[in-house]
Amino acid sequence: MISGRCAACKYLRRRCPSDCIFSPYFPSNVPQRFACVHRIYGASNVAKMLQQLPAHLRAEAANSLYYEAQSRTQDPVYGCVGVISLLHQQIHSVESQLAKTEAEIAVLNSLAQEPAAQIQENEVEATFNNFLLEQDIIASRRFSHSTYISSNFI
Amino acid sequence: MASSSSYNSPCAACKFLRRKCMPGCIFAPYFPPEEPQKFANVHKIFGASNVTKLLNELPPHQREDAVNSLAYEAEARVRDPVYGCVGAITFLQRQVQRLQKELDAANSDLIHYACSEIPTALPAPPGPSSIQSMAPRQRPIDHYDRIGMGNEGGYYEAPSFPTPYNLPWNDNLSGDNNAGGGSNM
Numbered sequence: 001m002i003s004g005r006c007a008a009c010k011y012l013r014r015r016c017p018s019d020c021i022f023s024p025y026f027p028s029n030v031p032q033r034f035a036c037v038h039r040i041y042g043a044s045n046v047a048k049m050l051q052q053l054p055a056h057l058r059a060e061a062a063n064s065l066y067y068e069a070q071s072r073t074q075d076p077v078y079g080c081v082g083v084i085s086l087l088h089q090q091i092h093s094v095e096s097q098l099a100k101t102e103a104e105i106a107v108l109n110s111l112a113q114e115p116a117a118q119i120q121e122n123e124v125e126a127t128f129n130n131f132l133l134e135q136d137i138i139a140s141r142r143f144s145h146s147t148y149i150s151s152n153f154i
Numbered sequence: 155m156a157s158s159s160s161y162n163s164p165c166a167a168c169k170f171l172r173r174k175c176m177p178g179c180i181f182a183p184y185f186p187p188e189e190p191q192k193f194a195n196v197h198k199i200f201g202a203s204n205v206t207k208l209l210n211e212l213p214p215h216q217r218e219d220a221v222n223s224l225a226y227e228a229e230a231r232v233r234d235p236v237y238g239c240v241g242a243i244t245f246l247q248r249q250v251q252r253l254q255k256e257l258d259a260a261n262s263d264l265i266h267y268a269c270s271e272i273p274t275a276l277p278a279p280p281g282p283s284s285i286q287s288m289a290p291r292q293r294p295i296d297h298y299d300r301i302g303m304g305n306e307g308g309y310y311e312a313p314s315f316p317t318p319y320n321l322p323w324n325d326n327l328s329g330d331n332n333a334g335g336g337s338n339m
Contacts, residue, residue: 040208042201049199049235057236064240068227076208077216080239081223087246094253101260108267 007034012043021047025062033066040069096136103132166193171202180209184221195228196221 008022009015011034016023022043026034037046046065050058072079167181168174170193175182181202185193196205205224209217230239237244 040200040204042204045199045201045204049231053235061236064237067240068231068238072208072227076212077220078223079227080243081226083243084239084246087243087250090250091246091253094250094257098253098257098260101257101264105260105263105267108264112267112270 004028007031008038008043011035011038021050025050025059036073037062037065037069040072041065099136100132163187166190167197167202170194170197180206184218192225195232196224199228199231200224 005016005028006020006023007026007028007030009020010028011031022034026037041049046062049065050061053061068080071083075082078085164175164187165179165182166185166187166189168179169187169190181193185196200208205221208224209220212220227239230242234241
């Protein structure tokens, strides 16, 4: 059938069979989706990857392939690995911020529990700095752990 | 048949493709013969000709990083044929969201303490950043804006692609490591 071809078969200029592997995931009204995926992976690689999966998982796979292909098109050097690096940086940054905020809360908490104590200003600052150091160590450990976990995806 | 260039053994790519590794082989600097699996994965997912095209479009000083990221993606896709390294991205995004919520709660607590009566002998908080939200609002890396991953509101968000990935760890945000993104063959 010439009419009703999926985006892949239109792109490849071929007949679209009734059991076309691409057709459910590359509709003709979104031509750039297949064009992008084809550019990065090639039609035969995409077909092989989809065929190796059970039917109910192919839509997810096609979506993730499109995501990765789009990332690679927009960032030819790092692709979506760059996104992963950025997320690691963000996690580290948030954990550091969180550690510092928790340290400040801990100091305020301890001061609030001893309102009448004669605490010298330099003693308070020393306590605060010690808390910060401890929390930085904890945050570094947390970051190493999260890096370990995400690196274990491969 | 042991084909080789004049003084080097063939690179992993040429060994895999069973061809002579010529001087100036585009793969040779990045696919050493000691790492055959690296090229095998990249070839399986992307194909040799696509990788050649990608590398030819890049200046030489960027090719090593490009190959390493392609190898990373290929290995992730081999391990998880459904989600590839998008699974890792989703996991990390959830982690950022969770941490952001914790930070917001901690900042609220801090403001609460700061507003209540406390002794005057209190060190000044270290700059305004202590009660601001975290760094993702100040993303310095320009190329993520190029790939349309801009975010006005705060932490990193997925790009505006329809990616409703249902991952096993969607509701388990305790830092559990589950690399299996629902793949099976």
